[in-house]
Each structure stands twice: as structure tokens, then as C-alpha cells.
Amino acid sequence: MSEKKLDVSDSSESAESGLMIATVRSTSKPWCATYPGPADRNFNYRKLLDNSENGIGNASKSPIKVAIIGAGPAGLTAAHELARSGLKNIHLYEASNRYGGRFWTKTLDPDNGEEQYSAMDAGAMRMPPFIDERAKRENPNPEQRRAEIRGGCSILSYYLNKFQISTGEFPNPGSKIAKTGIYYNEGSLEPDIKTDNDEEEERFQEDHRETNQRGKGTMLIWHGDQNDPPNEKLRNVKKKWDDWGNKVKKYVRKAYPTPGWPDFWKKIVTNYYDKTFRDVVLLPVIDDDEEHQKGNFGGLGMTEEEARIFYVIGAGDGGWGSFFNLSFLYVYRTFIHGFGTDLQVIEGLFDENGNRLRGPGQNNHTFDSLGGQIATPKYLGTSTITDCLLFGEIGGQSNTPALYGNHVKGMISKEPKADGLRLFFDSPVSKIEKLENGKVKLHVKYGVDKSFNFDFASQEYDAVIVTVPTHQFGTEIEVSGFNPKDEWPYDLQAYLAQAHWEPCVKVFVELITPYWEDPECPIPQIIESETFIRDTYGVRINKGTKGKxxxxxxxxxxxxxxxxxxxxxxxxxxxxxxVKEADRMLKNCKNMGSYDISRYVKFTKDQFGNINYKGWVHHWELQKNYKGAARLYDQRTWKNTQVPMMYNQLYSKKSKLYFAGEGYHVDAGWVEPAFRTAIDSVLRIFLHNGINILTEDFNFERDYPEYDPNFDPATHKVE
Incomplete structure (x- = not known):
């Protein structure tokens, strides 16, 4: 086991944190995660869950009462795992009448009576399973591929396997399963190499020679059977990104699954914490093994023109131009550590033959613990995961089959009981108060008029898991009674005020037919462009009556x-x-014939005969409870971003507060950090309340890694 002493004063407590002198642990070798995996903590959470058949801990006799604020993936994971360990007194508070957080799926109405499965996901739509590179097969059959996905070294894969959730390969730009179109400089990029598809395209050009005169540009087509795009400028850009990534991965792959990873990670952070994505794109290349051993891999060495192309085309999952001025560490964590690899679309509950399965509570009226109606599960899209966490079987030591179910028993009465599993929706928390007796009290605004009352003011909790977005503090949630020295420090308060949530807009349209499957239609399934629509993705779930x-x-x-x-x-x-802009772009491409997007989109007409295309728009910035899609960060903010990540480790034992969710991590935009911070909260609640952790061969003090609160990349010396 690798340990490093904290650099603190000789006094019994650190002046800044009020903590006893301790050690900072690396993960013990048996519990190191496989590569790829998140950079900041290489712990095998999947193994922890696989080895906890009866729950993570033995909480069945524990009297503690836990509150969870927020019913997104983090809140539901924490509730699910607490209940699976046998804990009985859990109260979950959600400000809205829907659960799922940034898993927000809109399902489609039937088409001519045929149920539609290609749901629209406002949030995460492609999920990384973190498959051990050594476990991958070169050309797996469907059964083998399904086993790879469900066997990944991720909590996502654990739940995909537990609930038997169906997934499919996501059609990323440049992927093998989709045709990618690139529209750059109004279609000025031309193909410069011959492909197996050229003869087919020439026939199309001949068949549409009259309509080909609509435009002078070209939709550059990157076919799935091509490893590289068919244009020299694009190939040069891709090569520079691939060369840099492969070089880094060579060293990271060796260090990551070992207790020595934290020290190598510090070297990388020291070299790149002060750089934006744009900086590294333009930095010169470094080919020096000694520098690489020090975590310095230089930059991509792109020209300004290449950087502009990279801005539009991205690095494998769409344009990254909007992230050019953010911290490079965000991009590094994403692409080097597996967040952009093996991405899966979450389909729903289907059997191996593609037949849709019915899940618990589906199509039924569902209610919270006071009889308020809440959204019902659909088991389609990414929301399938949170549907299963709330309505699916818990197992372990739980005395209830699911979080949803027995939660209303004994509540809908004139004298409802306060203990047990309770779900409160339309119940925003307005204040978190530390009481003199050491417990925590929540002030709740129950926003829907009910005929049954519940005395929220009388509830006191031994632990509170907070999953709400950071901006809720200081606006809608007041924090009171916590000591700023060792419970709610000023640097945390500053972080919460300054945290940056990235705006994101998705514009969906419903299709009459999946045009990319029409052999006569030249429009690619994926389009990367510099127009205002930017990235375009066509998705169809190949399940059920797939032809319809x-x-x-x-x-x-x-x-x-x-x-x-x-x-x-x-x-x-x-x-x-x-739709109009997509049509304009296609009309300007001589290789698109007379084909437009609009002919494939469902529409209605108003009373004046004007066409309105059918779809859905989701602005994350305008959602009151979210105010953004992902919590991102700038360069030179390492210390700031670490504050919430280290809170559970440094302060939760005394404060009784625990942070979970993507808002308190650095890998935003995917669900894995929400899962992991939820499990971290559960582990620490058990540790702080004398609940034995049952996971086989796991000892928290020996095996669980901790962050180094004294590491500062601005002063760290790389040797």
C-alpha cells in the first residue's frame, strides 16, 4: 500500500481544516480499477458492488435516519444502496414532480398505432461502460459484445447488468456504424481519395445531374469502412489528435491500474492545469521520453487553420469548439480516460430478440408518500436507469422489494408515521440547518396542496446526502448553523458561488422514416457543420417491430x-x-441531389397552411432546477474544483452532510461520477455511524483511496 504523509503543522490539528494529522492513501493493488477509468480516483467500484450481494454494509439494525436531497441518478443510487444494505429510515426529497435529474427522456407518441422506441434524451445520450482493454474482442458477436458492455469496470455497467437494460452502439462521428457528413466552409472541402463507395456515388451524381446544379459545395462523406476522413486537411487534424492521444495512453495505461497512479496523475496535472484546450491544440509536439515520464506530453502542434477545423469537427463525438477556452484537464479526462470510448445508447427494457419488456409500475398511476402524483416509468432511453433504480428490485437486506412501493404504507392517514422509506416530490428544500444536538434539520416547502399533512419540521437526520446543483446554494437553499472551520468552510462557499454550469440546447425532430436507411438517400446519418445547428445525429432503436x-x-x-x-x-x-438551415446546407451540396431533411420530418399545418415541423426543444440553461447541462471549469482552478470532491473526506464526519452528483465532481456530462459519489457517500455514512461494511475482502482504511488536500500544481515540483 502506498502512503504519503500530509504536510501539516506539528500541532494536533491543521489550522485550515481542523483535521487530525492523517495519511493520504492510494488504492491498494487488489482494488485498483482497470484502464480506462476516471483519472481522479482509480478505485474499482464495480468490484465493490459485485462483492456485496447482501448490501455494501450491514445496516438492517441501524436506527440512523438519512435524508437525500434530489431524485436524480446520484440521489436514487444512494437511496437504492442504503436500502439494499437494510437501512430502514430514508427520506428522499425532490423539488419537482419528476425523478431522473439530467436523465430526462421524452418518449414518442405512437406512429399510426405503432409504438415508437427511439426516445429523445435531453441529457446524457451516450454512455461509456469502461471496458477493460484486455477484455475486448476485435470482432465480438452480439452476445459477446453485450457481455463486454455489462461487464465493464463501471457502476453504469453494474446496473445495466443488474436490471438487464438493453443498449446499442451510439453512432458517433467517424464511427464504423454510421456515415458521417462534414460541411465546412460552405462545403469547400472535397474528397481527395478513392473509396469503395465512389462508384455508387458517381451513379447517384449521374441520376441527379439536373438537381446537382442546386449548389456548388460538397458534403464530404466519411464512410464507416474508412478509418480516416477522405480529405488531407482532415486527416492531418485527426492524425495529430490520434498521435497525441496514443502517446499519452501508452504511459497512462501502464500507471493507471497501480497504486502509483496518483503520483503520475499529479505530474500530468502540474503540466496542464494552467492550460486551455486551445493552448494544448496549438502547443508544439514533444517527443522526449524523459519529459513523458514527468507527465509532460507537449501539445498537438496544430496550425491555426487545423485548429479551426478541429473546432468544428471535434475528436470523435462532435465539435468541441465550445470547449476550446475551458480547462484542458476536462478534455484530457474525457478522451484519455474512457469517457469517449465504446459509447452506448441506452435503449430500454428489451429481451434478446428485441421484444419490449414491461417494467414494474409501467403505465400505472404513481404517487409519492403523501399521495401526490408523480411521473410514471417508461423504461425507454437513458431514463430507464433511474426508472429501474426507483421501481426495480432492490435485493440484499432490504425489507421492501423496491424504493417505490411500500413507501406510502402508513403515510396516507391522519397521523402518518415519520419513520421508514419516504418519497417526497414537489418538496424543495429551502434551508439546511445544523442543530445543537449534532443532527441536521431540513426546511421543506411542500408545493402541492394535500389533504394529508406531514410535519416536516419535526424531522431530524443523522446524515443528509446533497445532490442538488451548486447554484441552489445562496439562491434557493440557505445553510445555517455549520462551523466555517470544519463543517462548511469559506472556500466551499466561494466554490458554490463561482461554479460554472454550461448551457446546452438540443433540438429534436421526429422522422417519418430513418432516411439514412433509404438506399436512394445520400444524406448522412451524422453531420458535422459550422452552421448554427452544429452537430446532427440520427438515431433509431433497432428493436421490436424494427421495420416500423x-x-x-x-x-x-x-x-x-x-x-x-x-x-x-x-x-x-x-x-x-x-430544418430550414439543414435544407439550405444540403441544397448547397452538389452531391446531395434534390434531397432535403424536410421531406423526412413529421409536420402539422396551422390554420393558414403554414408548416410546423414536429419536435422538441430542451434548453438546460432555462430549467430552474438545473441552470445548465454540465458543471465545467476553467484553467488554473485545480484547487477550486477539488473543494467539493474532497468534502466527504474532510468534513462530512462532523457536518453530517455528504455531497453526491456531477456537480461535485470534475467528470461532468456522463452519469458515472454521479454513481461514484453516491457510493462514496454511502461508504462514509456507514463508516461514520459504526455500520460494518460487508463487501468481501474490502477494508476501507486499507483499500479506499483518498485525495491529497495539500497538493497544489502551482507549487508542485515534478521530478
Missing amino acids: QTGILLLSYTWWRDATKLVGYEDQELINLA
């Missing part, structure tokens, strides 16, 4: 500055503008 599934088109996917430009439009206006 029409699919959806994420016609416009934008972030940050590109997203804020679209905030002022009414939804229908924006949908119509996006």
Missing part, C-alpha cells in the same frame, strides 16, 4: 456560446429554423 420504427433526429446539438445564441427563440420557431 421511424427514429428521431437530433437536428441541432449546441453548447455554451452556440447554445446561448438560441435561447431567445420560441420552441416551434427554433425547430422550423433548424
Whole structure:
């Protein structure tokens, strides 16, 4: 086991944190995660859950009462695992009448009576399973691939396997399963190499020679059987990104699954914490093994022109231009550590033959503990995961089959009981108060008029798991009674006030038919462009009566500055503008014939005969409870971003507060950090309340890694 002494004063306590002198642990070798995995803590959470058949801890006799604020993936994971360990007194508070957080799936209405499965996901739509590179097969059959996905070294894979959730390969730009179109400089990039598809395209050109005169540009087509794009400028850009990534991965792959990873990670952070993505794109290349051993891999060495192309085309999952001025560490964590690899679309509950399965509570009226109606589970899209966490079987030591179910028993009465599993929706928390007796009290605004009353003011908790977005503090949630020295430090308060949530807009349209499956249609399934619609993805779930599934088109996917430009439009206006712009782009391409997006999109007509295309617009920036899609950060903010990540480790034992969710981590935009911080909270609640951890061969003090609160990349010397 690798240990390093904290650099603290000789006094019994650190002046800044009020903590006893301790050690900072690396993960013990048997509990190191496989590569790839998140950079900041290489602990095998999947193994922890696999080895905890009867629950993570033995909490069945524990009298403690736990509150969870927020019913997103983090809150539901924490509730699920606490209940699986036998804990009986759990109260979950959600400000809205829906659960799922940033898992927000809109399901489609039937098409001519045929149920549609290609759901529209406002939040995460492609999920990384973190498959051990050594376990991958080169050309797996469907059964083998399913086993790889469900066997990944991730909590996501654990739940996919537990609930038997169906997934499929996501059609990323440049992927093997989709045709990618690139529209750059109004279609000025031309193909410069011959492909197996050229003869087919020449026949199309001949068949459409009259309509080909509509435009002078070209939709550059990157076919799935091509490893590289068919244009020299694009190939040069991709090569520089691939060369840099492969070079880094060579060293990271060796260090990551070992107790020595934290020290190597510190070297990388020291070299890159002060750089933006743009800086590293333009930095010169370094090919020096001694420098690489020090965590310095230089930059991509791109020219300004190449950087502009990279801005539009991205690095494998869409344009990254909106992230060019953010911390490079965000991009590094994403692409080097597996968040952009093996990405899966979450389909829902289907059997191996593609037949849809019915899940618990589906199509039933569902209610919270006071009889308020809440959204019902659909088991389609990414929301399938949170559907299963709330309605699916718990197992372990739980005395109830699911979080949803017995939660109403004894509550809908004139004298409801306070103990047990309780779900409170439409119940925003307005204040978190530390009491003199050491417990925590929540002030709750129950926003829906009920005929049954519940005395929220009388509830006192031994632990509170907080999953709400950071901006809720200082606006809607007041924090009172916590000591700023060792419970609610000023640097945490500053972080909460300054945390940056990235705007994001998705514009979906419903399709009459999946045009990319029409052999006569040249429009690619994926389009990367510099127009205001930016990234376009066609998705169809290949399940059930697959020939009748029409699919959806994420016609416009934008972030940050590109997203804020679209905030002022009414939804229908924006949908119509996006279809119009897609048509304009295609009309300008001589290789698209007479084909337009609009001919494939469902529409209605108003009383004046005007066409309104059918779709859905989701602005994360405008959602009161979210105010953004992902919590991101700038360069030179290492210490700031670490404050919430280290809170559970440094302060939760005394404060009784625990942070969980993507808002308190650095890997935002995917669900894995929400899962992991939830499990971290559960472990520490057990540790702080004398509850034995049952996971086989696991000892918290020996095996669980901790962050180094004294590491500062600005002063750290790399040797």
C-alpha cells in the first residue's frame, strides 16, 4: 500500500481544516480499477458492488435516519444502496414532480398505432461502460459484445447488468456504424481519395445531374469502412489528435491500474492545469521520453487553420469548439480516460430478440408518500436507469422489494408515521440547518396542496446526502448553523458561488422514416457543420417491430456560446429554423441531389397552411432546477474544483452532510461520477455511524483511496 504523509503543522490539528494529522492513501493493488477509468480516483467500484450481494454494509439494525436531497441518478443510487444494505429510515426529497435529474427522456407518441422506441434524451445520450482493454474482442458477436458492455469496470455497467437494460452502439462521428457528413466552409472541402463507395456515388451524381446544379459545395462523406476522413486537411487534424492521444495512453495505461497512479496523475496535472484546450491544440509536439515520464506530453502542434477545423469537427463525438477556452484537464479526462470510448445508447427494457419488456409500475398511476402524483416509468432511453433504480428490485437486506412501493404504507392517514422509506416530490428544500444536538434539520416547502399533512419540521437526520446543483446554494437553499472551520468552510462557499454550469440546447425532430436507411438517400446519418445547428445525429432503436420504427433526429446539438445564441427563440420557431438551415446546407451540396431533411420530418399545418415541423426543444440553461447541462471549469482552478470532491473526506464526519452528483465532481456530462459519489457517500455514512461494511475482502482504511488536500500544481515540483 502506498502512503504519503500530509504536510501539516506539528500541532494536533491543521489550522485550515481542523483535521487530525492523517495519511493520504492510494488504492491498494487488489482494488485498483482497470484502464480506462476516471483519472481522479482509480478505485474499482464495480468490484465493490459485485462483492456485496447482501448490501455494501450491514445496516438492517441501524436506527440512523438519512435524508437525500434530489431524485436524480446520484440521489436514487444512494437511496437504492442504503436500502439494499437494510437501512430502514430514508427520506428522499425532490423539488419537482419528476425523478431522473439530467436523465430526462421524452418518449414518442405512437406512429399510426405503432409504438415508437427511439426516445429523445435531453441529457446524457451516450454512455461509456469502461471496458477493460484486455477484455475486448476485435470482432465480438452480439452476445459477446453485450457481455463486454455489462461487464465493464463501471457502476453504469453494474446496473445495466443488474436490471438487464438493453443498449446499442451510439453512432458517433467517424464511427464504423454510421456515415458521417462534414460541411465546412460552405462545403469547400472535397474528397481527395478513392473509396469503395465512389462508384455508387458517381451513379447517384449521374441520376441527379439536373438537381446537382442546386449548389456548388460538397458534403464530404466519411464512410464507416474508412478509418480516416477522405480529405488531407482532415486527416492531418485527426492524425495529430490520434498521435497525441496514443502517446499519452501508452504511459497512462501502464500507471493507471497501480497504486502509483496518483503520483503520475499529479505530474500530468502540474503540466496542464494552467492550460486551455486551445493552448494544448496549438502547443508544439514533444517527443522526449524523459519529459513523458514527468507527465509532460507537449501539445498537438496544430496550425491555426487545423485548429479551426478541429473546432468544428471535434475528436470523435462532435465539435468541441465550445470547449476550446475551458480547462484542458476536462478534455484530457474525457478522451484519455474512457469517457469517449465504446459509447452506448441506452435503449430500454428489451429481451434478446428485441421484444419490449414491461417494467414494474409501467403505465400505472404513481404517487409519492403523501399521495401526490408523480411521473410514471417508461423504461425507454437513458431514463430507464433511474426508472429501474426507483421501481426495480432492490435485493440484499432490504425489507421492501423496491424504493417505490411500500413507501406510502402508513403515510396516507391522519397521523402518518415519520419513520421508514419516504418519497417526497414537489418538496424543495429551502434551508439546511445544523442543530445543537449534532443532527441536521431540513426546511421543506411542500408545493402541492394535500389533504394529508406531514410535519416536516419535526424531522431530524443523522446524515443528509446533497445532490442538488451548486447554484441552489445562496439562491434557493440557505445553510445555517455549520462551523466555517470544519463543517462548511469559506472556500466551499466561494466554490458554490463561482461554479460554472454550461448551457446546452438540443433540438429534436421526429422522422417519418430513418432516411439514412433509404438506399436512394445520400444524406448522412451524422453531420458535422459550422452552421448554427452544429452537430446532427440520427438515431433509431433497432428493436421490436424494427421495420416500423421511424427514429428521431437530433437536428441541432449546441453548447455554451452556440447554445446561448438560441435561447431567445420560441420552441416551434427554433425547430422550423433548424430544418430550414439543414435544407439550405444540403441544397448547397452538389452531391446531395434534390434531397432535403424536410421531406423526412413529421409536420402539422396551422390554420393558414403554414408548416410546423414536429419536435422538441430542451434548453438546460432555462430549467430552474438545473441552470445548465454540465458543471465545467476553467484553467488554473485545480484547487477550486477539488473543494467539493474532497468534502466527504474532510468534513462530512462532523457536518453530517455528504455531497453526491456531477456537480461535485470534475467528470461532468456522463452519469458515472454521479454513481461514484453516491457510493462514496454511502461508504462514509456507514463508516461514520459504526455500520460494518460487508463487501468481501474490502477494508476501507486499507483499500479506499483518498485525495491529497495539500497538493497544489502551482507549487508542485515534478521530478
